[in-house]
Every structure is written in structure tokens, then in C-alpha cells.
Amino acid sequence: MRHRGAFLISAAVLLVVTLFLNLSLGAIVIPTSTILSAFLSFDRQDYAQNVVLYQRLPRALIALYVGALFASSGSVLQGLTRNPLASPATLGISAGAAAFVVGGVMLFDFGLEAQGFAALAGAILGFLASLTMARFAGLSRDPRGLSLILSGALVSMLLIGLANALLLSDPSRRADLLSWISGNINHVYADRLFSVWWLGAVSLGLLFALARPLTxxxxxxxxxxxxxxxxxxxxxxxxxxxxxxxxxxxxxxGPIGFVGLVVPHLVRPFVGQDQRLGLPACALTGAIACLLADMVAREAFQPFVLNTGVLLDLLGGLAFLLIVKRFYLAGGEAAR
Amino acid sequence: MIEARGLSAAYGDTPVLFDVSARFSAGRLTALVGPNGCGKSTFLKAIMNFVPVSGGAVTLDGEPILKIGRRKLARRLAYLPQESQCPDYMTLGELVELAGYSRYSLFGGPTEGDRELFQKALGVVGLEGLAHRQVNRLSGGQRQRAFIAMILAQDAGIVLMDEPVNHLDMTYQYATMSLVKDLTRDHGKTVITVLHDLNLTLAFADDVVMMREGRIVAAGPVRETVTPETVGAVFDLDADIFERDGRLVCLPRMDARCRTLAA
Structure with a gap:
């Protein structure tokens, strides 16, 4: 128990360090003193302080928010379905939310708050569609739950295909969402964060309250x-x-896949199955993963800036294979 | 005392339990026996309301079980499924602590009394000192005892077990059943357990409910109820039942019908 608590403390410290690195590193390296000044005594004329407050901080907060939410959601879904491959990305939740946001914007000109509710409706519909399809495919006779994952993959493909078709149908309006649809952590989405952050706070609060029965x-x-x-x-x-x-x-x-699937697997060997520790550990580690991925996507391929979602999808594909090998293929350590 | 009256249950359109009535006396070990698919496990699940019950009722000390909330029910009635599974990385200590869930407040945890109970539960099953070990790294016999410790830690007066000795070798079968027997003898629990082995039933159970095709064929104290006639009626098997050193033994005859089935 003691070393599990130590993991949480270490993760919290690492999160603070990663956050500072995220604010500091970039096309210009900003020293810690300037970052602190930006928070404590903001000087509107100082270019570096403006970069910190209006570009890097919103971007870091978005990374922190989506990392914490996706990782906690993945942990809960894996526990509820008792399926190691369950995550918002593999059960049609992310794709449903993405398709509804695109549909709302392209067809009905939704504003930011309406997009938040459209995402919620899409997430519910995507998950229910995956579940219904899995039941038709014989989920009750499939103790290892592969039918659920395959159904989720199929529903996700259909919904993302639909979203892409909607985007392509109107070239004049697709620019705003073309980068978003592949998962883009960017400071231009700060308004979106400020309009829906409370939903994430309610979600995490409820999940933490349910941690023991979830375990x-x-x-x-x-x-x-x-x-x-x-x-x-x-x-x-x-x-x-x-x-x-x-x-x-x-x-x-937009949809970011890797975090919800892999972070719970990374965290479990250190904190075990108890969701009272697992959920905060996932939230912290997911936030760290997204902050790191954002830094790599932003800096590693200069002068190009990669979408964080694309980078994480590449890593997620590899992680998916490793999880399948461990839990499903003969000879895998946990295959039963 | 727990009592089922006219209990019927079905999986979809397939009925599996027909108008089953039984009364389980306090402090006794009752074995549910019968051939595969006769509805033994469904009977336990119907008591727990885990399968759709199409008729009848279960009462606990005269109170309808459906009117008792889950948390209150957990303090009086515990259930051990046939294939208890534990996720990786969960330790024995965590498993046992989870058993006290019904006594905890929303953000509270175990009291000193609870912790003493957990230690005692691990001691009873002989796993004291292993609280930090992962459940999935225990041997098959130890794992089964871990789940019995969980049942003890739940501290319910009535315990339902679905084939607690499944997949265990003979030594562990007898050791586990001795432990189950101790729950009634030393801890005053009422235990209702599904068993496949008639000799384990004869060795450990006080009462028996013999089932076939979703109905009860015979029920009562083991010595009076398990007879060559009832064994024949339930299992379609000719068997000798004799006493040796004060213990009853059931020995099936290898007649032509057995050989045909074996082939």
C-alpha cells in the first residue's frame, strides 16, 4: 500500500515537472522565471509571457484535461466490461462524439456549448450501437469479449467515415474541423475547454465517488x-x-485513442486494481502522457507540427497489438 | 431461516426451474445435488435474484428478499459463484477488505473491528501472513480458500456456494469442504452449496436437496434422503450406499448402462 501511495506522489510531482517543461520548451525556450512572472505579475508587453499564457498554457490545460478524462474512462470501461481492450476509442464512444460534433457543426451550425451536448449524445449512441451489434454477434457466448471490441471498431469506422463524408461535403467550412477530427491538442481550442471543463469535473467526481463499488x-x-x-x-x-x-x-x-486504452495497463502494475488509487493514478498518468505527446508532436518533427492524436494513434496501434498478444494469443502471459 | 416457495425461473424461453420449494434451517450445511443442467446453480441464482424469476418468492426470516436492499441483504446473505475470478494485481488483503463493502459509508472504510474480522477470516482459512500476495498468484486450493475468507469477511449469516470444490484435487476438495463444514459448526453459518460428488455430500452435508430437470425429487437429512432409490431416480444410476467406520459411502455399480454412457 505504501509503494502504491508513493506512485501517486511521484506521478503528481512528474505532472508538475512535465507541465513546466511543456510551458518552457518550444520554438523559443522560456525560462522558469518568465513562466512564474507570467502567472504572478503578467506583463502584456512581454512576448514570452504572452506565449506562455495565451498559447502554451491553454494547450497544456487541454492536454491535461483530455489525458485525465480518457485514461480514467478507459480504466472504468476495462473494469466494467472486464475487457483489457475496452476504452472510449475501442467502444465507439469517441467516434460517436466526433461524428455528432461534425454533424452538428456542418448541418446545424452548432455553437461551442451545443457541440459539447452533441458530443455527449454521440458518445452514448456510439457506445449503445457497439453494444447492440456485439449482442447480435453473440456477446453472451463470448467470455473474452472480442465481439464487443470488433463491434466497437466497426461502429467507429462507420461513424468516422460518416464524419469525414460530412467534412468533405462542404469544402468552405471543413477547415475548422479537418485537423480536429484526427485529434489535435491546440491552443485555438481553448474556448472549447472553457465551455465544457465542468463536465469533466463532474465526471471525475462521480467516478471517484464510485471507486470502491467499481473495484x-x-x-x-x-x-x-x-x-x-x-x-x-x-x-x-x-x-x-x-x-x-x-x-x-x-x-x-477530437478523438484521441491511445491514452484510454494503454494508460490503465501502464498504471495497474504499480497501484493494483483498487480504483480508489487507480483512478487518480490514471488521471495523473494520462495527463502526463498527453503533455509529453503534445511536446513530442510539437517539437520532434520541426518545422512540421504533428497532430497529437496522430502520434498517439501510431503508438496506440502498437500498444493494441501488445495487449492482444498478452491477453488473447496463445503463449501470451495472461492468455487464458 | 431462508425459504423458497414455488420458485420458477427461465433463461429466455427455456424454463429451467419449476415450482421449487425448500426451507433451509439455520446453522446447517445443505447440499444441492443432481445431474448436470438440473437447475442447481439456477436455484441459487434465483435465490439471489441473479436470474429472471417467473414465479414464487424467497423469504429471509419471513421477509421477502426482494424488499431487502442490496447492502442490507449483503450483511445477511453471501454468494460465492462457481468460477470466482479475480483481476490481476489484486491482493488477498484487498479482496478480503472489499467483502466488508456493505458496512462502509460512501467515503469511509473498514473500522478496527472490521480489520480484526479480516485477520480472523484469513486465519480461519490458513492464509494469514499472505495478505500482500496477489490472489492470481496463489495455488488453486489457496485461491478457493481466499474466496471463502472473503465470504467470512462479509460476515453474513447465510452463505450460498456454487460448486466450491470445482477443479480442485481430492486433497483440496476435502480440505475445502472441512472448512465449509466449520463455517456451520464453529461459526454458526447456514450454508447451502451445490455439490457434484455424492460422497462429499454424504461426508459433510447435514441436509440434501436432490434435483432433476428443474424439480426437487427428494429433500431432507442426508442419511435418510440419499438412498439407492433416490440416487436411481435422480441420476439414473444403480448405486450401493453402505456405511464404513460410521461414514456413508456411495458406490455406483458398473452396469451395462454406465458402460454405454462411458463409451
């Missing part, structure tokens, strides 16, 4: 019910929190 549900629905968990209520509330949290993250910067 029990990783033992199975019957075992959890036997111990006194109202399984249906906890499932509905936590799924609602996941939809709200991941939907709002997608509404800000």
Missing part, C-alpha cells in the same frame, strides 16, 4: 452484487460519467 465490479457482477453493490445503478452512473467525460474531451480536441 468490486472487477470481480464480476454477481460477486459485486453479493457484496452489496447495486450493480445496475453503479453501471449506469459510471457509464454516464464516462460518456460525459470522454464526450467533453472529444468536443475539445
Amino acid at each position: 468490486l465490479m472487477s470481480l464480476g457482477r454477481e460477486q459485486a452484487a453479493s457484496a452489496g453493490v447495486n450493480v445496475d445503478l453503479v453501471t449506469r452512473l459510471s457509464l454516464a460519467a464516462v460518456m460525459v467525460g470522454s464526450g467533453s474531451a472529444v468536443a475539445i480536441c
Whole structure:
């Protein structure tokens, strides 16, 4: 228990360090003293301080927000479905949110708040579509849950295809969302963050409150019910929190896949299965992962700037293969 | 005391339990026995309301079980599924602590009394000192005892177990059943368990409910209920039941019907 607490403290310290690096490194390197000045005694005439407050800080806050939300959501989904491949990206949630935001903007000219609610509706619809398709495909006779993941992949492809078709249908208006649809952490989306951040706060608060019953549900629905968990209520509330949290993250910067899938696997060997530690650990590690990925995407390929979502998708594809090998293929360490 | 009256259940359009009634006395170990698919596990799940119940009712000390909230019910009734699974990295200590969930407040945790109970539960199953070990790294027998410790830590008076000795070798089967027997004898629990092995039933159970095709064929104290006639009626098997050193033994006869099935 002690070393698990130490992991949380280390992750918190690392998050602060990564945040400072994120604010400091870039086309111009900004010293710590200037960063502190930007916060404590902002000088409007100082170019570096303007870069910190109006470019790098919003971008870092977006990375922090989406990293924490996607990673926590992935951890909850993996526990609820008892499926190591479950995440907002693999269960149609991110794609549903993205398709509805694109649809809302292209067809109905939605403003920022309306986009947040469209993302929420899309997240719910994407997940329900994946679940329904998996049930048709025989989910109840598939204890390893592959039908759910395959259905999620299919629904995601369909929804992202639909979103892309809508984007291509109107060249004059697609510029705003063309980069967003592939997951783009960018300071220009700061308004989106400020309009939906409270949804993420509510989502995380609810998930933390449900941490203990969620841990029990990783033992199975019957075992959890036997111990006194109202399984249906906890499932509905936590799924609602996941939809709200991941939907709002997608509404800000588009679908980002790697974090929700992989961070829970990275964190578990250090903090175990207890979601009271696992959820904060996932939130911190997810935030660190997104801040680091954002720095790499921004700086590693200069003069080009890569979309963070594209970089994370590349890493996520590799991680997906490793998880499949570990949990599903014969000879894998945890294959049963 | 727990009582089922006229309980019926179905999986979709397939009925599996027909008008089953049974009364389980406090402080006794009752075995549910019968051939595969006869509805033993469904009976336990119907008591827990884990399967859609199409008729009948279950009462706990006269109170309808459906009117008791999940948390209150967990303090009185515990259930151990057939294939208890534990996720990777969960330790024995965490597993046992989770069992006390029904007693914790929303953000609270175990009290000193709870912690003493957890230690005692681990001691009873012989796993004291292993609280920090991952459950999935324990041996099969230790794992089963870990889940029995969880049941003890839940501290419910009535315990339902679905084949607690499944997949265990003979030594662990007898060790586990001795432990289950101790729950009734030393801890005053009422245990209702599904068992496949009639000899384990004869060795450890006080009462037996014999089922076939979703119905109860015979029920009562083991010595009076398990007879060659009831075994034949439930399992379609000719068997000798005899006493040796004060213990009943059931020995099936290898007649032509057995050989045909074996082939």
C-alpha cells in the first residue's frame, strides 16, 4: 500500500515537472522565471509571457484535461466490461462524439456549448450501437469479449467515415474541423475547454465517488452484487460519467485513442486494481502522457507540427497489438 | 431461516426451474445435488435474484428478499459463484477488505473491528501472513480458500456456494469442504452449496436437496434422503450406499448402462 501511495506522489510531482517543461520548451525556450512572472505579475508587453499564457498554457490545460478524462474512462470501461481492450476509442464512444460534433457543426451550425451536448449524445449512441451489434454477434457466448471490441471498431469506422463524408461535403467550412477530427491538442481550442471543463469535473467526481463499488465490479457482477453493490445503478452512473467525460474531451480536441486504452495497463502494475488509487493514478498518468505527446508532436518533427492524436494513434496501434498478444494469443502471459 | 416457495425461473424461453420449494434451517450445511443442467446453480441464482424469476418468492426470516436492499441483504446473505475470478494485481488483503463493502459509508472504510474480522477470516482459512500476495498468484486450493475468507469477511449469516470444490484435487476438495463444514459448526453459518460428488455430500452435508430437470425429487437429512432409490431416480444410476467406520459411502455399480454412457 505504501509503494502504491508513493506512485501517486511521484506521478503528481512528474505532472508538475512535465507541465513546466511543456510551458518552457518550444520554438523559443522560456525560462522558469518568465513562466512564474507570467502567472504572478503578467506583463502584456512581454512576448514570452504572452506565449506562455495565451498559447502554451491553454494547450497544456487541454492536454491535461483530455489525458485525465480518457485514461480514467478507459480504466472504468476495462473494469466494467472486464475487457483489457475496452476504452472510449475501442467502444465507439469517441467516434460517436466526433461524428455528432461534425454533424452538428456542418448541418446545424452548432455553437461551442451545443457541440459539447452533441458530443455527449454521440458518445452514448456510439457506445449503445457497439453494444447492440456485439449482442447480435453473440456477446453472451463470448467470455473474452472480442465481439464487443470488433463491434466497437466497426461502429467507429462507420461513424468516422460518416464524419469525414460530412467534412468533405462542404469544402468552405471543413477547415475548422479537418485537423480536429484526427485529434489535435491546440491552443485555438481553448474556448472549447472553457465551455465544457465542468463536465469533466463532474465526471471525475462521480467516478471517484464510485471507486470502491467499481473495484468490486472487477470481480464480476454477481460477486459485486453479493457484496452489496447495486450493480445496475453503479453501471449506469459510471457509464454516464464516462460518456460525459470522454464526450467533453472529444468536443475539445477530437478523438484521441491511445491514452484510454494503454494508460490503465501502464498504471495497474504499480497501484493494483483498487480504483480508489487507480483512478487518480490514471488521471495523473494520462495527463502526463498527453503533455509529453503534445511536446513530442510539437517539437520532434520541426518545422512540421504533428497532430497529437496522430502520434498517439501510431503508438496506440502498437500498444493494441501488445495487449492482444498478452491477453488473447496463445503463449501470451495472461492468455487464458 | 431462508425459504423458497414455488420458485420458477427461465433463461429466455427455456424454463429451467419449476415450482421449487425448500426451507433451509439455520446453522446447517445443505447440499444441492443432481445431474448436470438440473437447475442447481439456477436455484441459487434465483435465490439471489441473479436470474429472471417467473414465479414464487424467497423469504429471509419471513421477509421477502426482494424488499431487502442490496447492502442490507449483503450483511445477511453471501454468494460465492462457481468460477470466482479475480483481476490481476489484486491482493488477498484487498479482496478480503472489499467483502466488508456493505458496512462502509460512501467515503469511509473498514473500522478496527472490521480489520480484526479480516485477520480472523484469513486465519480461519490458513492464509494469514499472505495478505500482500496477489490472489492470481496463489495455488488453486489457496485461491478457493481466499474466496471463502472473503465470504467470512462479509460476515453474513447465510452463505450460498456454487460448486466450491470445482477443479480442485481430492486433497483440496476435502480440505475445502472441512472448512465449509466449520463455517456451520464453529461459526454458526447456514450454508447451502451445490455439490457434484455424492460422497462429499454424504461426508459433510447435514441436509440434501436432490434435483432433476428443474424439480426437487427428494429433500431432507442426508442419511435418510440419499438412498439407492433416490440416487436411481435422480441420476439414473444403480448405486450401493453402505456405511464404513460410521461414514456413508456411495458406490455406483458398473452396469451395462454406465458402460454405454462411458463409451
